[in-house]
Amino acid sequence: MGWVRTPPSESARDVAVVPLGATKTVYLIRHAEGFHNEGASSGAREEFTFILSRRGTEYGNEAYADARLTRRGWGQCEHFRRTMERREAMGKMLERCELVVVSPLTRAMETCAGMFGTADGEGEVLMAPTRAVEMKSCERPAMRRDERMCRKKKFLALEMVREQIGGNPCDRRRTIDEYRTEFPGIDFSLVEENEDVLWKPGKENREPENVLRQRCRQFLNWCFDREETDIIVVTHSAFMCNLMVEYCLGGHQPCEVVKEHLYPWPKNCECRPLVIVDTRRASPSKHPFYHAGGDPEPEEYELAPHEE
Numbered sequence: 224m225g226w227v228r229t230p231p232s233e234s235a236r237d238v239a240v241v242p243l244g245a246t247k248t249v250y251l252i253r254h255a256e257g258f259h260n261e262g263a264s265s266g267a268r269e270e271f272t273f274i275l276s277r278r279g280t281e282y283g284n285e286a287y288a289d290a291r292l293t294r295r296g297w298g299q300c301e302h303f304r305r306t307m308e309r310r311e312a313m314g315k316m317l318e319r320c321e322l323v324v325v326s327p328l329t330r331a332m333e334t335c336a337g338m339f340g341t342a343d344g345e346g347e348v349l350m351a352p353t354r355a356v357e358m359k360s361c362e363r364p365a366m367r368r369d370e371r372m373c374r375k376k377k378f379l380a381l382e383m384v385r386e387q388i389g390g391n392p393c394d395r396r397r398t399i400d401e402y403r404t405e406f407p408g409i410d411f412s413l414v415e416e417n418e419d420v421l422w423k424p425g426k427e428n429r430e431p432e433n434v435l436r437q438r439c440r441q442f443l444n445w446c447f448d449r450e451e452t453d454i455i456v457v458t459h460s461a462f463m464c465n466l467m468v469e470y471c472l473g474g475h476q477p478c479e480v481v482k483e484h485l486y487p488w489p490k491n492c493e494c495r496p497l498v499i500v501d502t503r504r505a506s507p508s509k510h511p512f513y514h515a516g517g518d519p520e521p522e523e524y525e526l527a528p529h530e531e
Contacts, residue, residue, distance in 0.1 A: 241500050244510040247446050250320065250455045250496050251463050253489040255296035255337065257330040258358060259287035259393035260491065288392040291353075291360045292333045299492040300337025317372040321451035326458050327380040327414055328396050332406050333363075334492065335378060335457045340366035340408075349378065349408035368408055378409045383442040386459035388421050390429035395422040432465065439466040447504045463489050473500070 259282055292300075307313035317339070325335045336350035346368035355362040368374075380402070386394045396402075396419045399411050430438075439462065446454060467485040471477050477485070489495065508515070 239500075241502055242510070244508070244513065245500055245502050245504065246452075247499050248453045248496065249446065249499055250316070250453075250494055251466070251489075252334070252338070252455065252457045252494045253460050253463055253491055254292075254326075254328075254331045254334040254457060255299040256293050256491045257287075257290035257296060257393065258293055259284075259290040259330075259391075261293050261295070262287060282391040282393055285392045286358065288395055289329050289397050290393045291329050292337070294361050296330070296334070296491065297337055297361060297363065300334055303338050303492050303494070314371050316455075317369055320453045320455045321376055322449070322453075323376070323378045323455045323457070324381050324384060325378060325409065325456075326384045326386065326462075327382060327399070327402060327411065328385060328394065328459075329402075329405075331457045331459065332380070332402070332409060335409070336366040336406070338457070338492075339369055339372065339378075339455075341369055342366060344370050346370045346372075347374065347408050349406065351405050351407065353405075380409050380411045380414055381442075381445075382414055382421065383438055383445060384456055384458040384462055385421075387432075387435050387461040388430040389423050390426050392424075395419055435461065436465050436469045438462075439469060442466070443470065443499055443501070446499065447501050460489050463495070467495075467497075470499075 262284065304313060307316065323335060323339060325331050333350065340346075340349040342364045344367050348365050349368050350363070350366040352365045353360050353363045368378075385396075388394060398419075399414050399417045402409070403411060443466075464486075471481065471485050484495070
């Protein structure tokens with residue numbers, strides 16, 4: 224029959240207990256500095272509310288279409304790796320995480336290769352070498368999968384984690400055919416169209432914030448449809464902020480400490496580890512550490528005979 228439930232006390236509002244099977248751990252990472260960021264740094268925003276730059280300047284400049292990483296951006300990737308190695312956290316992250324999801328925009332995929340790849344070793348090639356083009360790209364060697372990450376773990380391109388779509392050329396992707404040549408270690412099988420059919424020019428075609436937040440929710444649902452429990456996501460600032468603000472604590476008002484961690488606009492190469500919860504889709508009995516207790520069924524096994 225069970226025990227009689229009494230209402231929770233006031234002190235319970237700051238703490239929640241949920242089945243582990245109702246959670247996923249997601250490591251949200253903003254891409255490193257791209258040439259579009261460098262071009263806009265003198266006068267463009269780093270605020271939560273996005274204001275489309277005037278056409279022909281900063282983010283509206285066609286020269287920044289599908290921007291690549293700057294030299295500084297590649298340095299930020301290396302800084303991430305060195306910091307994680309110094310904390311002895313890099314190996315643990317690569318071992319624990321079962322999937323790397325990446326936005327199919329060049330700056331995100333280069334960040335992915337810079338963070339989780341290496342120029343040395345015998346691992347699978349994540350990114351082909353690139354040559355330097357002024358204000359366009361940096362010379363980089365081929366980047367190979369870190370050998371601490373086993374081959375069965377995927378690097379998966381996903382349109383759902385793109386930057387706010389439309390208006391800005393820097394947020395328009397190139398063809399998947401081009402990407403497959405440049406990023407042979409990334410799986411593009413979930414990207415349905417070769418051409419970028421989602422992006423449209425003009426301020427009036429900028430993805431509305433409410434639509435972006437719906438896309439964030441679709442991504443969270445997608446995570447819970449997957450078997451993986453620990454997922455790295457290399458994405459963009461507007462996607463990160465809208466996801467964290469919209470779904471922080473399930474709509475409950477967070478304390479100031481949580482706000483300070485989740486609400487600020489993320490820096491380039493910032494990594495925010497989060498636990499996401501969906502109690503409607505909980506499967507506690509399917510978690511490998513769950514045990515129902517009680518006595519075994521007779522047919523389950525027989526006790527070994529006692530030896531004198």
